[in-house]
Amino acid sequence: xxxxxxxGYQGARVEDxxxxxxxxxxxxxxxxxxxxGLFLAAYKRAVSSLPAWLDAPAEVVDRGFWAVLVYWxxxxxxxxxxDWIPYRVSLIGNYxxxxxxxxxxxxxxxxxxxxxxxxxxxxxVARGEVRSDVEVEVTASMLDWLAERFQDALVTEELDPxxxxxxxHQPQRRQARIEQFAELLRSAIGTRPA
Amino acid sequence: xxxxxxxGYQGARVEDxxxxxxxxxxxxxxxxxxxxGLFLAAYKRAVSSLPAWLDAPAEVVDRGFWAVLVYWxxxxxxxxxxDWIPYRVSLIGNYxxxxxxxxxxxxxxxxxxxxxxxxxxxxxVARGEVRSDVEVEVTASMLDWLAERFQDALVTEELDPxxxxxxxHQPQRRQARIEQFAELLRSAIGTRPA
DNA sequence: ATTCGATCTGACCGAAGGTCACAATACAAC
DNA sequence: GTTGTATTGTGACCTTCGGTCAGATCGAAT
Numbered sequence: 001x002x003x004x005x006x007x008g009y010q011g012a013r014v015e016d017x018x019x020x021x022x023x024x025x026x027x028x029x030x031x032x033x034x035x036x037g038l039f040l041a042a043y044k045r046a047v048s049s050l051p052a053w054l055d056a057p058a059e060v061v062d063r064g065f066w067a068v069l070v071y072w073x074x075x076x077x078x079x080x081x082x083d084w085i086p087y088r089v090s091l092i093g094n095y096x097x098x099x100x101x102x103x104x105x106x107x108x109x110x111x112x113x114x115x116x117x118x119x120x121x122x123x124x125v126a127r128g129e130v131r132s133d134v135e136v137e138v139t140a141s142m143l144d145w146l147a148e149r150f151q152d153a154l155v156t157e158e159l160d161p162x163x164x165x166x167x168x169h170q171p172q173r174r175q176a177r178i179e180q181f182a183e184l185l186r187s188a189i190g191t192r193p194a
Numbered sequence: 195x196x197x198x199x200x201x202g203y204q205g206a207r208v209e210d211x212x213x214x215x216x217x218x219x220x221x222x223x224x225x226x227x228x229x230x231g232l233f234l235a236a237y238k239r240a241v242s243s244l245p246a247w248l249d250a251p252a253e254v255v256d257r258g259f260w261a262v263l264v265y266w267x268x269x270x271x272x273x274x275x276x277d278w279i280p281y282r283v284s285l286i287g288n289y290x291x292x293x294x295x296x297x298x299x300x301x302x303x304x305x306x307x308x309x310x311x312x313x314x315x316x317x318x319v320a321r322g323e324v325r326s327d328v329e330v331e332v333t334a335s336m337l338d339w340l341a342e343r344f345q346d347a348l349v350t351e352e353l354d355p356x357x358x359x360x361x362x363h364q365p366q367r368r369q370a371r372i373e374q375f376a377e378l379l380r381s382a383i384g385t386r387p388a
Numbered sequence: 389a390t391t392c393g394a395t396c397t398g399a400c401c402g403a404a405g406g407t408c409a410c411a412a413t414a415c416a417a418c
Numbered sequence: 419g420t421t422g423t424a425t426t427g428t429g430a431c432c433t434t435c436g437g438t439c440a441g442a443t444c445g446a447a448t
Contacts, residue, residue, distance in 0.1 A: 013403085013404065024427060024428045024429060025405090025429075026427070026429065027426080029406065029407080030426070034406075035406090092293060094289070095289055095293060095296050096291070096292045096296060098203060098290045099285070099286060099289060100202070102290060134377065134378060135374065142340070142378055145339065146340065149339045158293050158294075158296055159296065160300070161304050161335050176329075180332045181332065184328060184333070187381050187386075188382030189378065189381075207435065208435075208436065208437090209435075209436090218396060218397045219397085219398075219437090220396070220397055220398065221396055221397070224396070224397095225395095228436080228437075229435095229436065
């Protein structure tokens with residue numbers, strides 16, 4: 001994980017990873033089959049170590065779906081500074097490998113749902129905070145896509161369409177963006193006010 | 195473009211591209227500097243060849259923002275079948291290269307806005323069909339992200355099953371998906387009914 | 389025809405993913 | 419402890435492919 005996080009997928013060399021682990025290059029291929037297999041294992045570990053939506057503190061969860069959403073949006077930057085390696089690996093897996101590996105990654109994401117997005121959406125629907133007139137899967141996909149992309153933009157200039165990094169050092173703007181984003185999301189998938 | 199579309203980024207070999215063009219490998223590097231440079235050029239061409247939002251037929255544009263949106267959502271599948279190469283190249287650029295190349299791609303997308311998303315959103319705001327209580331950039335980013343992702347899902351359904359979808363391809367649900375997607379988007383960024 | 393810069397060429401290089409015959413180790417049976 | 423077998427580890431070697439460069443070729447100006 002660390003090596004991929006530091007060097008990217010292409011930039012990471014299997015032999016270096018092996019040397020750091022004190023084993024021979026051949027052993028890495030013995031265990032993981034290929035560089036892609038090695039990365040996939042690292043990716044799964046990285047993503048599994050990240051918090052799921054409903055892992056927010058109990059008092060936040062008690063306040064409901066939207067409190068949890070805003071909690072994580074605001075918390076992302078913090079988490080990344082504390083523990084940037086899994087985020088970086090996840091970013092690389094999402095955008096920086098190749099399509100066949102991306103397919104394996106996606107299959108895994110769909111089957112494992114490591115962030116518990118489906119649970120989270122169902123939690124929101126059960127509380128009457130998320131609309132139920134659209135299939136849960138569609139809502140969950142939308143939340144997945146947008147939250148992932150928004151976090152990625154928040155975190156890295158590589159994927160930022162100018163939202164956060166165009167004007168450096170404007171924390172109040174960042175906060176405004178988070179609020180606007182949550183507002184758009186609330187409008188999209190929240191229950192309509194009567 | 196064709197070669198990248200058929201083989202992916204990693205799978206495309208510069209020498210093969212050169213041979214197909216009837217020139218020497220060295221010449222490719224002369225012109226484009228590197229494989230990444232070659233791909234970037236192909237990517238720009240591919241995306242530039244795709245229609246912008248407001249390139250929809252005049253009578254559709256006359257019917258407003260949401261008519262244009264639905265027009266393109268429904269038309270995408272057609273376009274992809276007629277002319278899959280640029281879509282595939284765009285997909286590869288979005289997910290299948292590496293982060294440093296992705297950075298260049300993103301810079302270009304932000305500076306060129308090849309789909310004219312900002313124009314399109316401003317068009318919608320001017321007609322009172324898109325909300326104006328949120329910064330245009332945020333709205334445009336959201337539209338960009340979702341439309342891109344939606345399109346990718348359609349492309350990969352045809353070209354690379356299992357890459358994006360929670361569910362296997364179900365043609366009869368296609369229309370429903372498009373409608374739900376448009377509905378979510380309308381809720382998110384449309385003007386609120388009074 | 390000559391000159392000279394721009395462009396093209398392909399043999400060559402080096403890096404890195406991947407292989408495999410052999411070595412080392414672990415473990416079971418006696 | 420010894421022997422036999424299976425599992426795991428090793429690193430020299432192979433192949434592929436992005437990238438380089440010295441020389442060849444082209445083309446416009448004189």
